Amino acid sequence: MEHKNIIKRRLQETITGRLFKGKVIIVLGARQVGKTTLVENILSELDAPVIELNGDEADVRELLADTTSARLQAIVGRNKIVFIDEAQRISNIGLTLKLFADKLNDIQVIATGSSSFELSAKINEPLTGRKYQYLLYAPSYLEMVDHHGLLTENRLIEHRLIYGYYPEIITHPGEEQELLQLLSDSFLYKDLLLLEDVTKPVLFEKLLKALALQLGSEVSFNELSRLIGANHQTVEKYITLLEKAFVIFRLPAFSRNVRNEIRKGKKFYFYDNGIRNAIINNFQLPSQRTDMGPLWENFLISERTAIPGQA
Known part of the structure; x- marks a missing residue:
């Protein structure tokens, strides 16, 4: 480069x-x-x-x-x-x-x-x-504004909602879909499916797609278990792996009553919109999509999460 x-x-x-x-x-x-x-x-x-x-x-x-x-x-x-x-x-x-x-x-x-x-x-x-x-997360909106200016980045916002901010994606216009598929496969197969902890790769992929399709919705481990046909412990273990591999993160429900907060469902977000869209193989234009609300929600929350700081 x-x-x-x-x-x-x-x-x-x-x-x-x-x-x-x-x-x-x-x-x-x-x-x-x-x-x-x-x-x-x-x-x-x-x-x-x-x-x-x-x-x-x-x-x-x-x-x-x-x-x-x-x-x-x-x-x-x-x-x-x-x-x-x-x-x-x-x-x-x-x-x-x-x-x-x-x-x-x-x-x-x-x-x-x-x-x-x-x-x-x-x-x-x-x-x-x-x-x-x-x-370190993928480049953020603010870092890209620093890089080439507010006007240029704002013109690219809808593109970022679909393809995300990974450096290789940003620097290779026209190749986004192919590169994102390779990148998402790297997460799955190089970092996760090869671990001894992942004993049921089919369930693991079902879980990841379920999380991608329910983006922005409140979900529970029990609900995910029923949806993919796995026990609660397997779902919880695989979600923990996805979090530790920097693929997803959880946002717990807020309640002034801690006991209620624990009982309520959680929302799961992807660190990068492009990875999420690669998992469900949907790169349609914003005007053709029905999930622009969840994509905006994911984008805004992941941007807040990616503010530089100590782990």
Whole structure:
């Protein structure tokens, strides 16, 4: 991508201000939301030597798993920043990051992960008090206004309601449908259906489509269970996985009585409109749709959710 097409993320300034404070920086987010690009943009503006390590590479996983502080120092050498991409792929990554924080705290470590259910479980206990953790979402309306102006973005709003804001979708006009189908398949098959927790992939896909079709409606686990023919526990477990993979999020009912709030149904929203529409394979124009109300609702609530901040 040419430099002029790089979308500056609002989280960039926040993270830059937390560098070299003696803590590991963790950036979580769904696949393809721009985590690697964000970190590389931050690093490009620093005058410090960097070593980049990718957890997708087998030799990197072997190098960083079950290691020692002396070995880490040898790996890092004279570099002052260590960037570990796809950190969730590395065994015992939490302990490795703890060694950096405790024994090599003059070195700034930045780690990214695309699956919170994998990475968070590995780092939460070892890195207690030793990390700044952030969530990165797909680019927002405000970030796109920053990028190319209010008038241009407002002209594209209906397009965004259908195709969403993923960076690859934004930067490849005319290819949105094909790219969104590939992206939604990546969420399902690479991150979720391959997990041991997903023992019934057919039910899992039915649940995801049911949530997409009931967008903006109040639903309960019992109702979803009846709809897809699964027990309550399976539905609850699969929804939790979808939340931890940054596909959906829940909005509980509001009540001044906490007991009533617990009993009431919940609404489930997608972090990105385009992913939702890819799941039900509906890319019709706004004038031909019957779900523009729910799409606007999803868009507005997900925009509020995506305000930059700590996880």
